[in-house]
Amino acid sequence: MPSRSPQGPRHGAWPLSPTHTRFALWAPDARSVSLQRDSGERLPMLPAAHGWYELDAPWGVGSRYRFVIDDQHPVPDPAARAQATDVHGYSLVIDPDAYRWQHPQWRGRPWHEAVIYELHVGALGGYGAVVEHLPRLAALGVTAIELMPLAQFPGTRNWGYDGVLLYAPHAAYGSPDDLKALIDAAHGHGLMVLLDVVYNHFGPDGNYLGQYAKAFFREDKHTPWGAAIDYRQGPVREFFIDNARMWLQDYRFDGLRLDAVHAIDDSTFLHDLAREVRQHLDPARQVWLTLENEFNQASLLDPALQALSFDGQWNDDGHNALHVLLTGETEAYYADFAERPTEHLARCLSQGFAYQGQPDRHGRPRGEPSGHLPPSAFVLFLQNHDQVGNRALGERLSQLCPPLALRAATLLLLLSPMIPLLFMGDEWAASEPFLFFTDHHAQLADAVRDGRRNEFAGFPAFADPQRRAAIPDPNARATFEASRPGAPASAEQQAMLAWHHHLLKVRQQHLTPHLPGTQALGAVVLGTGAVSARWRLGDGSVLQIDLNLGVEPVTRRSAPHARVLAHSTAQPPLAQLPAHSAIATLAAPLPEDPTW
CATH class of the missing domain: 2.60.40.10 (Immunoglobulins)
Structure with missing residues (x-):
């Protein structure tokens, strides 16, 4: 007890x-x-x-x-x-202390060591099945797994963002002790375990709070999912803060990623949550709090705020710029990066966010200055559950861009000082899609299916109603089954897997020990789709990454006596950087405040 x-x-x-x-x-x-x-x-x-x-x-x-x-x-x-x-x-009723931990001395890992692997527990087969993947992920060079939301949702299949009982791990994946056994096993392999939590809304089926606690919501503020949660109410704030503490204390998660905090209309709640979590945890533990935030509020990431701040944010700007350069797609939110995507990428590499107060495509200013933040405040990714699953057909980058370009972008992802995140299957360029899936029934199932298809009515590829009708039904079991990643089969997939192994070994050996104290030294545009970025690492050495996602070779400037860490071509580029290629080099320490 x-x-x-x-x-x-x-x-x-x-x-x-x-x-x-x-x-x-x-x-x-x-x-x-x-x-x-x-x-x-x-x-x-x-x-x-x-x-x-x-x-x-x-x-x-x-x-x-x-x-x-x-x-x-x-x-x-x-x-x-x-x-x-x-x-x-x-x-x-469960006893939260009944589980006997096999690795009770685990205290976590430093944030700069994080190489995150996002996964969906259900798609991999449940808590016990995820345990079977841990040895290969640790061998790959992953240091943290991030679980998509687990809160109890209706049915057996769901991304997790329709959770309505936020304290209950979903029963279809296993028992609460099965979840603890997964976390325990991960710690035994040296892996942190992070959890995606949803504090901006409840799902549409199974939320009964409105019957007896209408004050939980405020009808004068709305989100894409309905009435906003009213964080002005003490019991409401306590409900979510206690939930965060439960995951971190009872389950020993090593961190939380808060989904879409731009839909939480109370920034004081976020500061309060961070403070309460840090004040009530064992100070010897290393626990990390990260955000998804379309508003690019750099103030929430400011290390000067200490206990009130968050450790990192998913850098959608970095992803969006890279996606436009890799695929040429400029629809929906990619429209904000349709013009000057190379400049946007250069700004992300040197300052964190591309949008730091500039107007977006709707004319609204977005973001706050972020150049003062360390690179570790930004989680960079080429894909995640959103950027794959919110596509109508769930295609991955391996179906959308040239293989050599993907290989080059992967070098940037895994060797930049930002925190890299892989989505399950990225490591071998999985061919299986990741589709949007749910397990709703009756009228709600119809509404979700039709709403999903109508979302794409404005896309030229789905302007034809018959074409939209071919978008997979989220509630069909086949949609879920199609989203379960297999294993590397082709020679190309094996080569991509080996490439990830190589890059993560380079990161671990040559970069990770020197990442604390890293500062960006700037980034320049070399040509269309091509950038060169530099960072001074904590030991004074200078990391330079040259990336060319364009179709023409560009001239690069190499530092004297720099040694090559990795390159994506058959031979390391010298003065010319070929199309769809990248190279990372490391040079001896530079004098203070060098000019580019």
């Missing part, structure tokens, strides 16, 4: 002994709340201050329970630590 006791009202069920559990629900709109077991037994809960209902009940670990609102509305516990069945059924 837990040795710690909750202080004040705490959401959900908290075991006090093998036979007793404390239950709490914030239900300010309810006239009464009772606790019901699956046997039918019901106990009235006691009203407390500020809309809380509480009860210490003689029900132990393993009890199946739910709340009944006003004697007529049975609902699951919104803070259930596990569900017995689906999101509409009974919740389950």
Whole structure:
């Protein structure tokens, strides 16, 4: 049983002994709340201050329970630590301290060592199946796996962003202890484990909060998913901050990535979450907090804020510029990078964000100055779940750009001082798509399918309704099955896998030890699609990466006596950088404040 006791009202069920559990629900709109077991037994809960209902009940670990609102509305516990069945059924009392950790001395790894591998647990077969991939990922040079959201969602198949019971790991993937065993095994392989969490909305099926806690949402503010969460309410802030602490304390995740925080209309909540997490964790642990944020708020990443700041942000600007250069696509959000994509990329490599207050395609200023931030504040990627799965047909870059260009861009990704992120299957240029999939039913299934297809009506390739009708149905099991990555089969895939092995070995041996204290020295445009970027590493040596994604060779400037770390061509480029190629070099320390 837990040795710690909750202080004040705490959401959900908290075991006090093998036979007793404390239950709490914030239900300010309810006239009464009772606790019901699956046997039918019901106990009235006691009203407390500020809309809380509480009860210490003689029900132990393993009890199946739910709340009944006003004697007529049975609902699951919104803070259930596990569900017995689906999101509409009974919740389950669990002992969060029952699991016996095999690597209790694990304290994490420094952030500058992070090489992140994003994966979908369901697509790989569940918590236990992911364990089988850990040895090969560690051997590849990955140092962290990042799990797409796990919170309980309706059905058995979902990206995870439709979660409605945010404290319960999805039961179709395994039990809470199975998840802990995955994390434990990863630590045994020296791998950090990060979790994507969604604090900007709840899914459309199974969220009952509006029946008894309307104050959880604010109708005067809306997000793409409906009414905004009202972080002005103390119990609401506590609900999400406690959730973050649960994942990091009870499950020993090494970090969280907060999804789409631009949809959270309260920046003080983000600072509060960061502070609360850091204040309540063992200071000997290394735990990392990262963001997805379309607003490019560099102020949230400022190391000067210490406990209030976040460690990194997914750099969509870097991805978007690279994608336009690799594929030539300029539709949707790529339109912001249609003009001068090479300059955008150069700015990302030297200053972090491309948009630092400049107007976007809608004329709205976006972003804050970011040149003062360290390169490690930016997570760079060529693909992730969004950038593959939000395509109508889920194509990967290996189907969209020349193989040599992808090979060159991979050198930039894995050898730049930014934190690199790979999406599952990237390492061998997997041919399987990653499609958008859900497991909704009846009218909701129709709405999701039709809405998905209508999203692409403005794209020339899908202007024809018959063409849109061919977009895979998210609810079809075949859509999910098609999204499960296989294994490298062709000689080309084996060569790409070897390329990743080589680059990550170079990063580990020659760059990682010297990344703390790295500063960008600038980036210049060499030609259409070609840039040269330099960074002074912590030991004073200078890393230079020259990348040419254009179709014409360009002239490069090499530093005297620089040694070649890696090159994507058969022979290391000298004065000329061929089309679709890249080279990374390392030179002896330069004097302070060198000019380009």
